[in-house]
Amino acid sequence: MDTILDAIQEGRLFELPENDKWHALQFLAHIIEAFPETTAGTDVVGLVAKREEATNTAIGKGWACPHARLSYEEDLMCVIGWSPKGIDYGAPDGIPVSLVVMYMVPDNQRNHYLREVSILAKTIDAQPGLEKLCQAKNLDDVRHYLLDLVETAKGAVGPDARAKMIRLQTRETLEKFSFRDLSNLICEPVTLVAAAGSALHIALTQNGELAERLDSASDVIEKMAAVGVYQTGDWRLLRRATVNYPGGRVTYDCLAIKIAKDNSRGGK
Incomplete structure (x- = not known):
């Protein structure tokens, strides 16, 4: 669970x-698309949606682990979304999903991903309740x-898995870190206003x-009308809703x- x-x-x-399940998946997938490690033009949203349509990725007890398999080599990474009210995810146990852990799984990390999700599922299953x-x-x-x-997983897994997770620190050490919500991700709400038959529009x-x-x-x-996604410079624009008014x-x-x-951390 590193x-x-x-x-x-x-x-x-x-x-x-x-x-909403699909809006949540789209939100997290677009964050992965914005990772510097993700190859430009990678349709993470489409990959996640295709996988989800084939197999529901809820693993029970309020968790889901959707993923996108990518055809290049990189580190295994994930982004975690928390829903305070829970998402109607269609989970087999019927429990609304509160935590969505979306993985970016490059070709060279498939075994690592399978091990991690297996450990996660066993650890969650061993928890007394929600x-x-x-x-x-x-x-x-x-x-x-x-x-x-994570602490529970460290104590429950076998020696081989524990050796692979050796860099995990104790909870007491971790709590000394200063965590920052959203870290270096910038999110801006935008409203686009347009009229039929006109090339003019306004961005609010x-x-x-x-x-x-x-x-x-x-x-x-x-x-926006065709695919709901637009890239301009470093900004990725994601359509969340469309409202049509009289007169087009x-x-x-x-x-x-x-x-x-983030100039404080060196790149790869």
């Missing part, structure tokens, strides 16, 4: 903005729950630089995300 620990330490634990997860009121509570789970956002980019983008409305007017409720450059 990948989950990495996600906690690096600020990849998020409160999901919606309780009370602590259901009682979580904020991301700090969720972090403590996950750290407890508090981010001036982003507004200028979108106002000058001649193809943004076409892309339409608004697109969007979320713009990008990974801010």
Whole structure:
């Protein structure tokens, strides 16, 4: 479960903005698409959706582990989404999903991924109940729950698996870290307003630089209508909802995300 620990330490634990299953998966997949490690143009949303349509990825007791398999070599990584109210995920046990751990699984990490999910499933199954997860009121509570789970996994797995997880630290050490919500991910709500038969549109956002980019983008409305995703510079725009008005007017409720450059950590 070292990948989950990495996600906690690096600020990849998020409160999901919606309780809809597909919106949650789309939100997390777009975050993975924004990772520097993800090859440009990789359709993580499509890969996750295809896998989910084939097999429900809920593993029980309020957890789901969707993933995207990628045809290149990289580290195994994940992003974690927490739903305070729970998501109707269609889980076999009927329990709403509170934690969605979405994995990015490169070709060279498939065995690592299978081992980690196997350990995770066994650890969750061994937990006495869902009370602590259901009682979580904020991301700090969720972090403590996950750290407890990691500690349980360290004590429950066999010697070989424990050797592979040697870099995991104790909970007491981890709690000395200063965690930052959203870490270096920047999220900006955006509303696009357009009219039928006109090339003109207006981008409403508090981010001036982003507004200028979108106002000058001649193809943004076409892309929003067709695929719901638009890339401009480091920003990725994700369509969340569309509202049509009389006279051919339409608004697109969007979320713009990008990974801010972190000069404090060296790249690969």
